[in-house]
Amino acid sequence: MTRLLERALAGLGQDAESRPGGPGALNHETQRLFAYHHATKHTYYSVRAGAHFLDWRNQPSPFRVYQGARTIKLERNPSFPAVGTFEAMAGLGEGGEGGEGGRGSKGGKGAGEGTQSAVRLDSVWLSRLLWYSMAISAWKQVPQTGIRYSLRVNPSSGNLHPTETHLALCGFDGLDDGLYHYRADTHALERRGRGDWVGELARALELDAAARLACPRLIVALTSIFWREAWKYRDRAYRYCCHDLGHAQMSILLAALALGHYGGVMAHFSDLRLARTLGLAQSDEAPMSFLVFSENSGDKAPPSAELESSTPNELSEEEVPYYLLLGMHRSTVLVRTKESEETSFGGFESFTSFTSSSPPTSASPTSPTAPDSPLGAVVRRRRSALDFDPQAEPMPRATLEQMLDLATRDWPADWRGNFVLGKKEEGEIKEVEGSTKKTWQGHDFIELYLYVHRVRGLEPGVYRWSARDRQLEQLHTGNVQRVAAYLSLEQPLAGHASFAISMIADLEAAARLFGNRGYRYVHFEAGAIGQRLYLGAEALGWNATGIGAFYDDDVHRYLGLLEETGAKLTESVYAAEQAAIVTLETQATTISGASPEVTISESHEEQARSTRTGAPGVTGAMPVERPSSGDASRDGRRLPRQVIYHFAVGRAVADPRLGAPEE
Numbered sequence: 001m002t003r004l005l006e007r008a009l010a011g012l013g014q015d016a017e018s019r020p021g022g023p024g025a026l027n028h029e030t031q032r033l034f035a036y037h038h039a040t041k042h043t044y045y046s047v048r049a050g051a052h053f054l055d056w057r058n059q060p061s062p063f064r065v066y067q068g069a070r071t072i073k074l075e076r077n078p079s080f081p082a083v084g085t086f087e088a089m090a091g092l093g094e095g096g097e098g099g100e101g102g103r104g105s106k107g108g109k110g111a112g113e114g115t116q117s118a119v120r121l122d123s124v125w126l127s128r129l130l131w132y133s134m135a136i137s138a139w140k141q142v143p144q145t146g147i148r149y150s151l152r153v154n155p156s157s158g159n160l161h162p163t164e165t166h167l168a169l170c171g172f173d174g175l176d177d178g179l180y181h182y183r184a185d186t187h188a189l190e191r192r193g194r195g196d197w198v199g200e201l202a203r204a205l206e207l208d209a210a211a212r213l214a215c216p217r218l219i220v221a222l223t224s225i226f227w228r229e230a231w232k233y234r235d236r237a238y239r240y241c242c243h244d245l246g247h248a249q250m251s252i253l254l255a256a257l258a259l260g261h262y263g264g265v266m267a268h269f270s271d272l273r274l275a276r277t278l279g280l281a282q283s284d285e286a287p288m289s290f291l292v293f294s295e296n297s298g299d300k301a302p303p304s305a306e307l308e309s310s311t312p313n314e315l316s317e318e319e320v321p322y323y324l325l326l327g328m329h330r331s332t333v334l335v336r337t338k339e340s341e342e343t344s345f346g347g348f349e350s351f352t353s354f355t356s357s358s359p360p361t362s363a364s365p366t367s368p369t370a371p372d373s374p375l376g377a378v379v380r381r382r383r384s385a386l387d388f389d390p391q392a393e394p395m396p397r398a399t400l401e402q403m404l405d406l407a408t409r410d411w412p413a414d415w416r417g418n419f420v421l422g423k424k425e426e427g428e429i430k431e432v433e434g435s436t437k438k439t440w441q442g443h444d445f446i447e448l449y450l451y452v453h454r455v456r457g458l459e460p461g462v463y464r465w466s467a468r469d470r471q472l473e474q475l476h477t478g479n480v481q482r483v484a485a486y487l488s489l490e491q492p493l494a495g496h497a498s499f500a501i502s503m504i505a506d507l508e509a510a511a512r513l514f515g516n517r518g519y520r521y522v523h524f525e526a527g528a529i530g531q532r533l534y535l536g537a538e539a540l541g542w543n544a545t546g547i548g549a550f551y552d553d554d555v556h557r558y559l560g561l562l563e564e565t566g567a568k569l570t571e572s573v574y575a576a577e578q579a580a581i582v583t584l585e586t587q588a589t590t591i592s593g594a595s596p597e598v599t600i601s602e603s604h605e606e607q608a609r610s611t612r613t614g615a616p617g618v619t620g621a622m623p624v625e626r627p628s629s630g631d632a633s634r635d636g637r638r639l640p641r642q643v644i645y646h647f648a649v650g651r652a653v654a655d656p657r658l659g660a661p662e663e
Helices: 004-009 012-018 031-039 085-094 123-131 197-204 209-214 226-258 271-277 323-332 347-356 375-381 397-407 481-487 507-514 517-539 552-558 569-585
Strands: 070-073 136-141 148-152 163-169 178-183 188-194 216-224 263-266 286-294 423-425 428-430 436-438 446-452 461-466 471-477 499-506 543-547 596-600 606-610 641-650 658-661
Touching (some): 004 323, 031 226, 031 323, 031 507, 031 517, 085 226, 085 517, 123 163, 123 226, 163 197, 197 271, 216 226, 226 263, 226 323, 226 517, 271 286, 323 517, 397 517, 446 481, 499 507, 499 517, 517 543, 517 641
Antiparallel strands (some): 136 148, 163 178, 163 216, 178 188, 263 286, 423 428, 446 499, 499 641, 543 641
């Protein structure tokens, strides 16, 4: 069976070599990025015009199984170090610097069990890592049907979980060196290959000689099965898959740090080479990022890597093609790792000059204002809230600011320029061939805009969080509950929460620096921020939920990013509020006589919703059409800064369908 992903990438290497501008040209045809993002936007009308019914008989399985592979069961419900949630977040941002090795280097100190060299790596350590980062946390049951489905410690849009976890191990006591796949449903490893898979991946990732001498003990490969998410969300699903990868990256990094190992994310690699290396070239899985954890393992020379015989299970009877999604992924694929630097567009070299004049932070992070909670317990009890209590007590301002501060600190990733496995000498990275590059500061592509509803010490209204100054800037005062709900695809939870967030990404900067590949990175960033908001809220006694569905250009109009008439922010706010009032308050008359139908919310919950036909008789209240020409700030098709994720935090309403925690 030829996979849709395989067909979408067929001939890419040959096409890239013959394409004018060389192998990096496709990645830097950035009109593809903006075209995809614009084509997958939601509008008030598009969600009503494009009926989509879920084919439950063809729903992809949430669990990948490699049939025929040897299975190694891991210890369930293992103990976890008593490391605080905020302690781990702060330690990840600091990168272990001040110790012997520094970021990404041998000997860096984690927040948990001391130095990396003192940590025993075995199946118990691995069980702890996965149980507290990627495992099942609980089960739910739908009363009407009796159907049970699992929840996991790492959040996912629609609870569909497109992310798969593969691990290359070296020198783990009691485990063969090799390549393994993690089965979340049974908390077990499936051995896909034996030998030096860490070395094989290190070479494929083009780690330099110094990094390979450091001999990483563990490389985690995160792949994405786009079909799992596209089954429900169609072409927009590529956004959600990348969000989920950001969630998973942060989840694993924090758990590993608490267990004494500092690592970082590598996402700038040759997709075709890594897919072949992992044996996924003819699979429905796309390699999307690698988490590398470095430590000297001595003089041991494991045998060469080879795959063992196993067959991935079929997830559904039929995979439906979504060509915008597949086309977007194709345009982000790198044939060679050095593509960015071989073109006149951005790339890692440009990253230095772009960010050196404006480092992401100029103010000191704030000190925690509340007692810390153990990371392990917080991770295991985290849930995505289905709704919030609008009558809950106000959240203290200090609590809000603590969440924002920890969620937006620096973290180790190659596109941020702060995770390098090579040797550092006087601020430079020495490469194998003797050339040098200057180190650079990580760039924050994401800016947070807040809709504050009930926060003690803050007036209700719209605020912007300054990552540079670590403080809130007030933009508008007034009740914005209805407009927050409207902008979040008319989901009341965004108005019932204590506050909601629009994450605005600088797509133009990401495209200029990394081409279409930057589209992955901004969504990884949003997911990583979201994961820390989830854990920070839970640690402080609150709850959170990510919201991937929103009226994109209405958010831009509201925040004054899309200035069709040159209106001031207050006028944009007023116009959006009027649209929200009409949409929400006249709902009963709008849908009168319509029969309810079952739909699935972003949290994968069944709910009754009536078919809506708009708000007839109201002139000018609904969102207006986008302009077809004009400068970037007036054209939604090429808007430099655009919304990519919504989030809400508050006091969750209890879910009676939630069963006992997984043990």
